[in-house]
Amino acid sequence: MYVCMCHAVTEARVKQEIDEGATTPRQIARGCKAGTDCGSCVRRIQALLGESGARPCPTARLAKRIGLAEQAAPQAA
Numbered sequence: 001m002y003v004c005m006c007h008a009v010t011e012a013r014v015k016q017e018i019d020e021g022a023t024t025p026r027q028i029a030r031g032c033k034a035g036t037d038c039g040s041c042v043r044r045i046q047a048l049l050g051e052s053g054a055r056p057c058p059t060a061r062l063a064k065r066i067g068l069a070e071q072a073a074p075q076a077a
């Protein structure tokens with residue numbers, strides 16, 4: 001599956017960059033150019049970084065800092 005359409009970069013390629021040590025979207029961009037054109041893929045790249053434990057996106061870090069990340073989803077009645 002493509003993550004970055006502008007540069008035809010696949011999810012596997014981004015994960016390869018992460019496995020090789022990339023911990024930020026900028027480092028991913030340096031390795032494979034993903035995220036360097038329109039930027040619409042950067043959130044997906046941040047999510048992949050977060051999934052790998054490399055570095056969660058700024059929104060996830062903020063949510064964790066203010067305690068929103070710890071809250072369970074409401075139960076359906």
Ligand code: FES
Pocket residue numbers: 003004005006007034035036037038039040041042
């Ligand atoms: S989709 Fe990645 S820079 Fe445009």
